[in-house]
Amino acid sequence: MTVEAEAAIHADPHHIPADADYLTYERGWKSWLTTVDHKRIGVMYLISILLAFFAGGVFALILRTELLTPGRTIMEADTYNEMFTLHGAIMVFLFIIPSIPAAIGNFVLPIMLGAKDVAFPKLNLASLYIYWVGAIFTLVAITQGHIDTGWTFYTPYSTRADNSAIWMTIGVFILGFSSILTGLNFIATVHTMRGPGMHWRRLPLFIWGTYATAVIQVLATPVLAITLALLAMEKIVGVGVFDPALGGDPVLFQHFFWFYSHPAVYIMILPGMAIVNEVIATFSRRKIFGYMFIAMSSVALALLGFLVWGHHMFVSGQSEYATMVFSALTFLVAIPSGVKIFNWLATLYQGSISLESPMLYSLAFIALFTIGGLTGLFLGTLSTDIHLHDTYFVVAHFHYVMVGGTVFGFLSGLHYWWPKITGRLYDERWARVAFSLVFIGFNVTFLSQFVLGSRGMPRRYYSYLDQFQPLHMTSSGGAYVLGVGFLVMAVMFAKSLKSGEKAGRNPWGSAGYEWQTSPRPHPHNFAEQPVFTRGPYDYHLASERELFTGTDAEWDTHVAKKAEA
Amino acid sequence: MSTDAHGNSKFLQHHYDTPAQQFGAAKLGMWLFLAQELLFFSGLFVAYGVYRSWYPDAWVVGSHLLDYRMGTANTCVLLLSSFTAVMAVRSAQTGNQKATGNFLLATIFLAGCFMVVKYFEYHHKFEVGYLPGQHFAPHGEGLVEIVAAARETGVNGVPFHLRTFFGLYFVMTGIHGLHVLVGMFVMGWMWNRNRKGEFSKRYSTPVEMTALYWHLVDIIWIFLFPLLYLID
Numbered sequence: 001m002t003v004e005a006e007a008a009i010h011a012d013p014h015h016i017p018a019d020a021d022y023l024t025y026e027r028g029w030k031s032w033l034t035t036v037d038h039k040r041i042g043v044m045y046l047i048s049i050l051l052a053f054f055a056g057g058v059f060a061l062i063l064r065t066e067l068l069t070p071g072r073t074i075m076e077a078d079t080y081n082e083m084f085t086l087h088g089a090i091m092v093f094l095f096i097i098p099s100i101p102a103a104i105g106n107f108v109l110p111i112m113l114g115a116k117d118v119a120f121p122k123l124n125l126a127s128l129y130i131y132w133v134g135a136i137f138t139l140v141a142i143t144q145g146h147i148d149t150g151w152t153f154y155t156p157y158s159t160r161a162d163n164s165a166i167w168m169t170i171g172v173f174i175l176g177f178s179s180i181l182t183g184l185n186f187i188a189t190v191h192t193m194r195g196p197g198m199h200w201r202r203l204p205l206f207i208w209g210t211y212a213t214a215v216i217q218v219l220a221t222p223v224l225a226i227t228l229a230l231l232a233m234e235k236i237v238g239v240g241v242f243d244p245a246l247g248g249d250p251v252l253f254q255h256f257f258w259f260y261s262h263p264a265v266y267i268m269i270l271p272g273m274a275i276v277n278e279v280i281a282t283f284s285r286r287k288i289f290g291y292m293f294i295a296m297s298s299v300a301l302a303l304l305g306f307l308v309w310g311h312h313m314f315v316s317g318q319s320e321y322a323t324m325v326f327s328a329l330t331f332l333v334a335i336p337s338g339v340k341i342f343n344w345l346a347t348l349y350q351g352s353i354s355l356e357s358p359m360l361y362s363l364a365f366i367a368l369f370t371i372g373g374l375t376g377l378f379l380g381t382l383s384t385d386i387h388l389h390d391t392y393f394v395v396a397h398f399h400y401v402m403v404g405g406t407v408f409g410f411l412s413g414l415h416y417w418w419p420k421i422t423g424r425l426y427d428e429r430w431a432r433v434a435f436s437l438v439f440i441g442f443n444v445t446f447l448s449q450f451v452l453g454s455r456g457m458p459r460r461y462y463s464y465l466d467q468f469q470p471l472h473m474t475s476s477g478g479a480y481v482l483g484v485g486f487l488v489m490a491v492m493f494a495k496s497l498k499s500g501e502k503a504g505r506n507p508w509g510s511a512g513y514e515w516q517t518s519p520r521p522h523p524h525n526f527a528e529q530p531v532f533t534r535g536p537y538d539y540h541l542a543s544e545r546e547l548f549t550g551t552d553a554e555w556d557t558h559v560a561k562k563a564e565a
Numbered sequence: 566m567s568t569d570a571h572g573n574s575k576f577l578q579h580h581y582d583t584p585a586q587q588f589g590a591a592k593l594g595m596w597l598f599l600a601q602e603l604l605f606f607s608g609l610f611v612a613y614g615v616y617r618s619w620y621p622d623a624w625v626v627g628s629h630l631l632d633y634r635m636g637t638a639n640t641c642v643l644l645l646s647s648f649t650a651v652m653a654v655r656s657a658q659t660g661n662q663k664a665t666g667n668f669l670l671a672t673i674f675l676a677g678c679f680m681v682v683k684y685f686e687y688h689h690k691f692e693v694g695y696l697p698g699q700h701f702a703p704h705g706e707g708l709v710e711i712v713a714a715a716r717e718t719g720v721n722g723v724p725f726h727l728r729t730f731f732g733l734y735f736v737m738t739g740i741h742g743l744h745v746l747v748g749m750f751v752m753g754w755m756w757n758r759n760r761k762g763e764f765s766k767r768y769s770t771p772v773e774m775t776a777l778y779w780h781l782v783d784i785i786w787i788f789l790f791p792l793l794y795l796i797d
Contacts, residue, residue, distance in 0.1 A: 116580035119590040184597045192590040193580075222601045226608035230736065239732040240698030241612055247726040248698075252615060256608055524580075 018527035021423070021520035036121035037523055041128050042107030043421065048131065049103055052094035057486065059087035064445075064479040067472050070463045077462040081148035084460060088151030089168060093175050094135055096406055097264065100271030101217070102127070102182050104413045105210045107421060109186060111514040112204045114195020114532060116524045119188035123181055130178040137171030150460065152261070155242045155253045159234045166235045169228040176221045176228075179267070183217025186210055197532035204512060204536040205281075205294050209274020212298040216263045216270075216305060224260035227253065254316055258309035266305040268402060269369075270298055272409025273340055276362045279412050280344050282510040283359035284351025287537045290343040297336035304333050314385050323382055330380035337373050341366060356508070357431035361412035364439055368404025372397060375450065390460075393453025396446045403442060411438070411489075418493070419507045423520035424500030430492040437485030444478025504551040511542040519551070576768040588770055595774045599781045602744075606785055609737050613792060616733065620726035627730030628796045629714035630695065632686060636794040639682050640786065646675035647783045650752075650776040657769035662759060665772065669756040672779065676749045683742055690731070697735045701728035718797070737789055744782045751775050 016025065022039045032040060063083050066073045075083070110118055118124050141147050144164035149157055158165045190203070190211050203211075231253070233239045240246030242253040281288040288294065310318060310326030344366055353359070375397040378384050388394065419425055448471045453459075457468050464472065506515035513536055517526050534541040548555050581587040617624045653668035690696070693707025703711055703723075711723050755775050758764065764772060 120594060121578075121580065123594075180601055184594055184601070187597055188590050188594040191593055192586055218597050218601050219604055222605035223608050226605050229740075230608070230612070233736060234698075237697055237735075238699035239736055240729060241616075241732055241736070243698070246698050246732075247616075247620065247729045248732075249615070252612060256611075 016523050018522065019518075020523055021518060022523045023423070023520055025523045034125075036117065036125055038106050038110050038118050038121065038124055039421075039521060039523075039525075041124050042103055042105075044128055045098060045103040045106060045131070046421075048128075048135070049095050049099050052090055052135070053099075056087055056091035056095055057483065059083050059090065061479060061483055063087060064476040066462075067464075068476050070466060070469060078146070078148065080462045081460075082146060085148050085150050086142060089147075089172070090138065091402075092151050092264075093172050094138060096268045096402060097175075097179055098131060098182070099406065099410050100275065100413065101186070101210055101213055101267075102131070102178075104275070104410070104417060105186065105206075105271065106182070108417060108514055109207060109210055110189060110193065111517060111521060111525045112207055112512070112536070113189065113193055114198055114513065114526065114530050115189065115193035117193075118185050119193055120185050124185055127178045127181040127185070130174055130181070134171045134173075134175035134178060137167055137174060141165075141167035141171060152257060153228075153231060154257075155231060155234065155250050156244070159231065159243065166232050169231050173225055173228045173232070176225045179217050180221045180225075183214035183221075186214040187218065190214075195530060195532060201292070202532060202535050203295070205277035205288065205291065205298075206274045208295040209270050209277065209298045212302040213267050213270045213274075215299075216267050216302050220260045220263035220267075220306065223256060224264075227256040227260065230256075251313070251316055251318065254313050255309070255318075258312045259306075262309040262312065263302075263305040265398075265401070266301055268406045269409075270301060272365065272369075272406040273298065275409045275413035275416070276344065276365050278510075278512060279358045279362040279416050280347050281537045282416070282508050282512065283354050283356060283362075284348055285354075285509070285539055286347055286351040287535075287539060288343070289346035289349075290339075291535075291537070293339050294343050297339040300336040301333065304329070304336065308333060311380055311385075314382060315389050327380055327382050331377065334373065334377065337369075341370060357428060357435055358412045358416035358508070360432065360435045360439075361408050361415060364435075365405060365408040365412060368400055368408060368442070372400030372404050375400065388453060390458055391453035392449040392457045392459055395459050396449035396453060399446045399449070403446075416508070417514075418496070419503035419519065420514060420521065422497060422500070423503055424496050425503045425507060426492055426496035426500055430488060430495075434485050434489035434492055437481055437488060439485075441478050441480070441482030441485050445475050445482055446478070448472075448474040448478065502551065504549055504554065506547065507549055509547045509549045511539050511547065512536050516546060576763075584767065591770050591774060595777050599777065602781055602785075606737075606740070609733065609740070610788070610792075613733055613737070616726070616729050617796075620724065620729060622720045623724035623726035623730050624796060625718045626711065626714045626720050626724055627727050627734070628794060629718060630710055630727075631734070631794045632689075633794045635682050635686050636790050639679050640790050642675050642678050642682070643783045643786050646672045646679070647780055649675065650779045653755075654769065654773050654776045657759070657764045657772040658766065660766040662762060662764070665759050665764065665769075666756055669752050669759065669772075673749050673752050673756070676745050676752075679745060680742065680749075683738065687735075695727075695731050697732035698728050701731060703727075734793055737793070741782070741785055741789060744785070748775075748779050748782050751778065 022037055026035070032044065035041065062074075063080070066075055066080050066083070106118070106124065110116070141164045144167055146161070147164040147168050149161065149165050153165060153169055158169070190207060194203075230239065230241050234242055234248075238246075240248045242248045242250050244250060277288060277294060308326055308330045310322055311330045314323050314327075355363075375393070379388055379394060379397060415426075415431060452468055452471045452475070455468070457464055457471075503519050505517070505519050508515070511534075513530070513532065516530065539547070545555065548558070550558070577584055577587060581590070649668045649671040653665050653672060656662075656664035656668055693705065693710065694701070694703040695707060696702065708723075711727070715721070715723065752775055755772055758771065
């Protein structure tokens with residue numbers, strides 16, 4: 001290279017040295033707030049959703065404490081109603097929905113594609129800002145006092161009660177647009193930003209899952225938006241679309257709400273499944289079994305998710321023919337879910353399995369999601385649903401899917417990509433301790449709720465019959481163990497940030513593309529544009545260098561030693 | 566091609582390889598946004614369908630209370646504005662900066678006409694008490710018009726659910742009107758960028774995307790107009 005050419009490169013404001021990393025390349029809070037780097041945006045999302053998760057978790061522990069005894073334990077019934085509303089709304093809208101796509105997806109997806117960034121980086125930053133604005137509205141709703149509608153905002157109660165429900169619905173309306181724009185960005189990115197050699201059959205399955213999720217985000221969320229807009233106008237101008245006194249129909253609200261909120265369940269679970277694909281393949285050191293089946297089952301789940309909303313309304317007074325159709329369609333969901341479970345098990349079979357913490361969470365995901373999924377069939381069956389509807393059985397069922405599924409998937413991904421995000425390793429022993437506590441605590445909390453529900457304990461009740469107390473106390477005890485588990489995990493991650501060992505490029509020895517970039521990725525993800533010549537699970541085609549787990553310095557000594565020998 | 570000192574194109578963002586890739590992404594993103602918009606309005610259309618089938622009398626009478634002449638005028642105005650929007654895109658693509666600006670201004674003007682007509686329609690309805698939902702309280706001329714419309718359509722008495730009809734009328738046309746305002750704002754922004762010479766034969770993507778949005782606003786009105794004004 002001539003001296004002039006070199007000088008020109010250094011003068012170029014867009015040129016970034018090859019050894020730069022995304023965290024330290026620019027410094028100061030301003031550089032974070034104005035960044036368009038998807039990795040930094042992902043990290044800011046990660047911090048935001050973890051704060052929301054903490055808040056939602058505290059509300060959950062307060063709930064479980066109140067339920068230790070029948071009648072008053074630590075708070076009045078009204079406060080209790082607010083607590084479960086806040087727990088539900090914060091966990092669903094501020095944590096689970098953005099958790100995997102917006103935080104982890106933002107970080108990993110463009111790297112996996114071999115792209116420098118998402119298709120619309122500024123829009124990506126805008127989504128984050130919109131999320132923050134939505135979160136502020138939610139906080140205002142909390143300080144405005146008294147929101148006790150549950151996270152579903154069923155009318156007429158939500159429009160008759162005081163105004164805080166409206167603040168919350170406006171907040172969720174805004175959060176919805178954040179979700180839509182993220183989904184839109186991801187679809188455009190997957191379609192137009194794939195690096196050389198990255199054709200559709202080479203897409204990592206994490207991307208297939210996130211892509212299917214994005215389709216739901218773009219097509220379902222606007223329906224929630226218009227529903228909440230109508231709800232707000234109901235309250236503010238008295239439009240009367242859902243008000244029976246004015247000729248409106250509250251059941252129509254439920255149809256609209258669940259037309260979004262059932263697909264939203266797939267917004268939550270599909271990304272969790274997407275992470276499990278990556279982790280299972282990496283820790284089995286094996287090509288994933290039935291790649292195309294897994295990819296297509298994600299798409300099938302996304303489509304079927306739009307056709308089953310009526311199963312939330314079996315006892316809401318919709319026509320009995322509709323309930324039959326919705327029940328039948330609901331059973332269809334079991335097919336693509338089963339396809340995934342069997343493919344994961346087939347991948348494990350004869351794999352070279354290592355049980356590090358990400359793998360533990362993913363294996364737990366398979367078990368817990370199976371329980372959550374199969375108990376869903378009890379609720380999709382018309383006759384059993386009449387008995388189980390609105391009991392703790394439902395609560396236990398969706399917590400097995402949302403926590404046992406999504407949160408375990410999220411934790412699996414967080415442990416898995418932690419070295420790539422932070423460039424540091426964490427203490428595996430403490431990670432396993434935390435896992436054990438979380439796993440045991442979770443099961444104790446919610447298995448007992450299956451029993452409670454099948455014996456007739458209704459959900460959302462402040463008090464209960466004495467005979468339910470032992471099970472309620474068990475459930476609360478489990479919740480405390482779960483809380484301690486998360487505390488241990490938080491300390492473990494904090495220690496890793498502060499003094500964790502520096503990670504190599506590929507600490508798990510994965511064949512996945514994202515592990516081929518530097519330990520903490522270059523601001524443009526790869527210092528040089530990669531060309532993909534093999535699939536992300538092709539362990540038989542990956543070079544020794546690609547699968548090497550140590551740092552670059554260790555690789556050099558490794559090579560030198562080999563040459564000596 | 567306009568480039569900076571280092572041979573980088575001014576309009577090609579750093580994370581794209583080619584202008585074609587950037588254009589493809591922008592177009593796909595915009596179509597996804599339009600899909601999202603359609604589903605946003607779909608809730609309103611479903612609510613309309615449900616209540617129309619429940620309260621056909623109220624819908625027929627309500628429709629007769631809307632001024633179809635104003636509605637027709639507004640439909641023509643919007644169709645014409647879609648034409649001027651297309652012409653703006655065409656001018657931008659052929660690099661005719663002056664024509665682009667003028668067609669954008671024409672589109673904004675027509676959108677403004679639409680809003681003015683809408684204002685007169687709303688104003689009249691407010692005056693005679695055709696308000697949404699719980700505020701529905703027709704009086705004076707308003708009552709006379711309702712009775713006349715009921716007689717004309719063979720409906721007995723004043724249908725109670727006229728309030729639901731007007732509730733949906735105001736929500737649907739209101740949200741549509743909001744989209745018109747946003748469109749005017751964005752086209753003003755495009756006009757300004759065009760004035761500064763940011764568009765050329767090689768790069769006119771933002772104008773094209775704005776026009777796509779404008780056509781959606783137009784198409785939604787094409788559905789709103791007959792559903793609200795022309796039913797019998």
